[in-house]
Amino acid sequence: MNDATGGQAHEEAHGGGLGTRLNWLRAAVLGANDGVVSTAGLVVGVAGATGSKGTLLTAGLAGLLAGSMSMAAGEYVSVSAQRDSEKAALEMEQRELMEQPEAELEELTQLLVDRGLSWDVAGEAAVQLTERDALRAHARVELGIDPDRLTNPWHAAGASFLAFTAGAMLPLLAIVLPPPSWRLPVTVLSVLAALAFTGWWSARLGGAEAGPSVLRNVGGGALAMAVTYGAGTLLGVAGV
Template sequence: MTESAREETGDGSLGVRLNWLRAAVLGANDGIVSTAGLVMGVAGATEDRSALLTAGLAGLLAGSLSMAAGEYVSVSTQRDSERAALAEERRQLRERPEEELAELADLLRRRGLSEDVAEEAAEQLTERDALRAHARVELGINPDELANPWHAAWASFLAFTVGALLPLLAIVLPPSGARVPVTAASVLAALVLTGWTSARLGAAPPGRAVARNVAGGALAMGVTYAVGSLLGAAGV
């Protein structure tokens, strides 16, 4: 089966789903690390549960809304670019169909088809849906699955929120003396999971990804806790 045929049977959709899943895992990871760093910093300065809860909730909301807004803007720009590219391709098909047919055949030849097969495939794809054929083969766009900024925004919001809930609950639920060690252990365990998952989704060896993830999270918690402790000792 040729590459273009595999795209028609759904490999492209699978890739899109994997990208979304990877983005969700990374969003949850951001929520874990940023909120853990925030609450650990506050925990270094005070043991007051209400202060920890307030800081954690503020960080969760600020982070999730910021992620959602940023993702909405980014994906909206991507969708605008995709629509502009499709509009330009539609214009070219209308104004110079023969040149576009030859271009499609050449692209198929570059993908490994023989000259005769590439020309026949280009003609058949053009007869079926010329714009769709050029969108997939030339632009790498599926016209039926353009980027949706609202989906991206909600996905980022939810992923960050789910990740941020772990350190928030871990810092406010245990008794005073156990808050820091429970939070640190919970966060590091979660980072092992998200690091392993993101590596597997990217078909990469998990060892280095897990080590980087855990080291980054540990550093963030250690630095913010130390800063909070210094500020608390100084009476700030």
Template sequence: MTSVGGPAAVGTDHRHEPHERGFHGRLNWLRAGVLGANDGIVSTAGLVVGVAGATTNRTPILIAGVAGLVAGAMSMAVGEYVSVSTQRDSEEALLALERHELRTMPEEELEELTQLYVAKGLSRGLAERVAHELTEHDALAAHAETELGIDPDELTNPWHAALASFVAFTVGALLPLFAIVLPPALWRVPITFVAVLLALVVTGVVSARLGGSGPHRAVWRNVLGGAIAMAVTYGIGSAIGVTV
């Protein structure tokens, strides 16, 4: 907990520490956006390169690419909506239970909050004072954050999550789609390969930075996975195109 109890009591300057809930929320949104864009790049690239392996006609490639973009973006949005809605339902149920306990057994809940602060390293006296002051200020917020790790004022909105996933996937998918349909037939696949791999380098670096790790492994995983996906689908498309 970042408020009254620990840091302020010992005089520690924590203004520059990135542990506020809002910071982590924004970081998670950014990471999810990068991953959504990465999915859009790889899945759409694999689809259009596979079709391009079977035919040089631009129309079926464009149709397949657009269909893949729309289907993938909708799938991402629906999946994110269902996932976040389930999480939010669970959080609201926990908060409802906490409200009931605070209303029906306030003394027991106060002691529970005190024990939680004692477990965090505060002395019994300081823990009691912190628990009392936070309970007087906002009992539900104090218990929700310390007990459940939930901020009642910042529950994730499933509609926002769905829209973010839809937009991220769409933006990522547009790159291979444009790369495959704009150049002449001879250069479509090579240009798409290069454009996709460069984009995967960027998403790999960004995701690594957001996660606080070195970029090399993330970049190689991204590039290798994307290259294999496009090579496999191109090979399958070429084989099907020859047999048909």
């Protein structure tokens, strides 16, 4: 029984680590995708109004900085709230373990039974887990929290900032580096190619079919660029 319990714990720990890495990777892909779409829409819209390289560069850099800082701040606030909730849940669980240990042991046993163990085996496993580290056992089995791996808002903010910046650099460079006559087609083609890749990769991470994800991603990006370019052109013609 000890070997089986140890093997199960190892698999759960491994699965939890893998799930965490996939979530971070998926967030990075989506952050880069946001950087591509929002910056592409901005610079293409400005390109519809003016062909000034300086103006395009200024607008692109402003959009990159504003977007990356906004993403980082939003992620920091969101993950901080999640971390506070995790800490509060752990503190409550600690109080319950101190005030009613027998009830908590029975609850842990029932949770293990719900996972497929017999009552006798679950009871023995619950006792051993409680003797080893009661809070960690309840945190993982009952709450789905690893006390040693609480979400870090600074890591999340930094990752979002870098992912958005990496995505935003593509349309920014594509709009300012080529000759004036090539700026728009190079930007549009490079952006659509990048969106096709991020759509395919996000679908792969989620285990979904790639085709619909790629079409949604490319279609949304194309629509965003078309709308902003049209608006920029109208504003340019109007002399606004």
